Amino acid sequence: MPAAAAPPSIRLDGVSKWFFKHGKRFAALDNISAEIADGAFVALVGPSGCGKTTLFNMIAGFARADRGHVIYHGRPVESPNIGIGYMTQKDALLPWRSVLANVMLPLHLQKIPQTEARKRALDMLQRVGLKSFAEHLPRELSGGMQKRAALARTLVFNPATLLMDEPFGNVDIQLKLQLQRELMSLWENARKTVVFVTHDLEEAIALSDQVIVLSRRPGRIKAVVPIELPRPRDPVAIRFEASFQAIHRQLWDLTDIATEDEDG
Amino acid sequence: MADTTFAEDMIDPAIAAERRRRNIIFAARIIVAASAILLWELMSPHFDRLVISSPVEIAARSWEWAKDGTLYLNLLVTGEEILLGYVAGAIAAVALGLLLGSYPTIAAILDPLLMAIYGVPKIAFGPLFIVWFGINLTPKVVICGVTVFFFIFLATYEGVRNVDRDLLRTIRLMGATRMQERALVVIPGAMPAILLGLKLAIPEALVGAIVGELIVSNKGIGYLIEYSASQLDSAGVFAGLFILMILAVVANSAVNYATKKTGREMQ
Numbered sequence: 001m002p003a004a005a006a007p008p009s010i011r012l013d014g015v016s017k018w019f020f021k022h023g024k025r026f027a028a029l030d031n032i033s034a035e036i037a038d039g040a041f042v043a044l045v046g047p048s049g050c051g052k053t054t055l056f057n058m059i060a061g062f063a064r065a066d067r068g069h070v071i072y073h074g075r076p077v078e079s080p081n082i083g084i085g086y087m088t089q090k091d092a093l094l095p096w097r098s099v100l101a102n103v104m105l106p107l108h109l110q111k112i113p114q115t116e117a118r119k120r121a122l123d124m125l126q127r128v129g130l131k132s133f134a135e136h137l138p139r140e141l142s143g144g145m146q147k148r149a150a151l152a153r154t155l156v157f158n159p160a161t162l163l164m165d166e167p168f169g170n171v172d173i174q175l176k177l178q179l180q181r182e183l184m185s186l187w188e189n190a191r192k193t194v195v196f197v198t199h200d201l202e203e204a205i206a207l208s209d210q211v212i213v214l215s216r217r218p219g220r221i222k223a224v225v226p227i228e229l230p231r232p233r234d235p236v237a238i239r240f241e242a243s244f245q246a247i248h249r250q251l252w253d254l255t256d257i258a259t260e261d262e263d264g
Numbered sequence: 265m266a267d268t269t270f271a272e273d274m275i276d277p278a279i280a281a282e283r284r285r286r287n288i289i290f291a292a293r294i295i296v297a298a299s300a301i302l303l304w305e306l307m308s309p310h311f312d313r314l315v316i317s318s319p320v321e322i323a324a325r326s327w328e329w330a331k332d333g334t335l336y337l338n339l340l341v342t343g344e345e346i347l348l349g350y351v352a353g354a355i356a357a358v359a360l361g362l363l364l365g366s367y368p369t370i371a372a373i374l375d376p377l378l379m380a381i382y383g384v385p386k387i388a389f390g391p392l393f394i395v396w397f398g399i400n401l402t403p404k405v406v407i408c409g410v411t412v413f414f415f416i417f418l419a420t421y422e423g424v425r426n427v428d429r430d431l432l433r434t435i436r437l438m439g440a441t442r443m444q445e446r447a448l449v450v451i452p453g454a455m456p457a458i459l460l461g462l463k464l465a466i467p468e469a470l471v472g473a474i475v476g477e478l479i480v481s482n483k484g485i486g487y488l489i490e491y492s493a494s495q496l497d498s499a500g501v502f503a504g505l506f507i508l509m510i511l512a513v514v515a516n517s518a519v520n521y522a523t524k525k526t527g528r529e530m531q
Binding site (some may be wrong): 081094122 | 431
């Protein structure tokens with residue numbers, strides 16, 4: 001559990017974001033206030049179009065809030081938030097570079113010497129089980145391996161905060177569970193701040209310390225639910241615990257997901 | 265390998281069938297070309313010699329030119345025009361394509377101007393370039409360069425615009441500078457489009473140089489064609505066209521080879 005006294009990693013202070021369509025103004029996010037503790041794993045759930053990705057883009061510094069502030073480690077985010085790890089449903093691996101060269105890229109950009117970068121990248125690839133595929137191109141890997149490679153690249157430069165926007169959104173359930181397990185074991189060793197967007201309630205509960213439920217557009221915070229399940233956790237086994245199912249039921253009633261079609 | 269004797273037995277039937285198909289196509293191509301030439305030769309006594317020559321005469325004329333140095337001299341002139349025009353046009357096009365691709369505002373400002381120039385057939389610039397640059401090498405190089413430029417520029421520009429934004433965002437968050445973004449994502453991402461543009465521009469380079477020569481010249485393959493026509497020498501006209509065909513095939517193969525090589529390195 002994150003220490004309650006530590007200053008928050010991310011603070012959202014009355015954040016609103018508008019969009020314009022056919023000359024009319026629509027609120028995508030309305031007055032979002034939240035604190036994400038340093039080292040916490042926080043899941044963000046909500047129906048499609050509730051502004052989850054918009055919120056992410058603001059934390060990453062790709063978009064500005066129209067009202068309110070996004071504060072990252074005490075500083076307002078005004079430009080791309082360099083040094084945070086960002087992983088989306090698309091793997092964003094550079095297709096013309098080998099897996100190893102992809103994983104070395106963030107280290108290279110941090111001017112870490114070649115041999116050291118290589119060593120760290122190979123070490124990270126080993127941890128995600130891809131060491132023997134280091135010299136392959138991304139397109140030569142399966143979808144799951146590409147996710148692992150993207151995960152390795154996101155973790156290798158040791159970012160203090162990870163933003164994960166439905167990272168396992170379009171993989172089959174078996175692979176998804178496996179990736180969740182790997183993510184959990186990596187995270188429980190490193191304890192980075194993670195904000196994890198998903199529309200899969202079970203995934204949210206199985207992984208996180210806290211679930212923030214957003215409402216239908218305009219996105220408002222509907223509930224903040226602490227997930228008091230023990231750690232270290234096996235995100236697969238925990239699904240069968242009574243405590244998990246109780247939280248699941250509680251969250252289910254809070255979300256519109258029951259009437260929701262697909263996607264975020 | 266010790267067991268090469270068994271290799272024949274181990275070929276995948278699908279691969280063997282594909283190989284056979286390719287051999288058939290190759291043989292059929294030669295047969296089609298040979299019959300067309302033969303038919304032409306047999307029919308040629310019935311044509312007016314001033315209008316259509318015969319394959320034998322064309323071959324004889326080509327051989328004559330090859331022997332007395334006419335071919336070499338004129339090929340060298342046309343080759344120089346194409347090479348200089350293509351290289352200059354390509355460099356300018358890739359540079360401007362990369363620049364405008366990353367600065368959409370500048371691109372939007374220049375767009376109508378570029379499209380207006382693009383819309384004019386480059387032949388129409390010929391007389392102007394002759395007034396500006398004289399009648400020797402330069403106007404042909406310029407016409408060739410301008411023709412090539414637009415093909416490669418548009419390909420590069422589109423290539424840069426279509427670079428995956430997620431890739432850019434990802435490496436920006438890793439702390440990449442603008443220059444690094446360009447070197448690591450924009451240029452490699454646009455490379456397939458650039459290579460395609462370079463390839464499509466080859467026949468255009470030929471067009472540019474020959475058009476320039478046809479307008480005014482005293483050397484080059486275009487000049488040979490023009491001069492032969494003025495002498496009512498149809499064998500000479502056809503021999504000139506024949507040489508251009510070979511030039512086009514050679515240039516295409518060279519670029520195919522180069523792009524394949526670069527393409528492989530890119531991956």
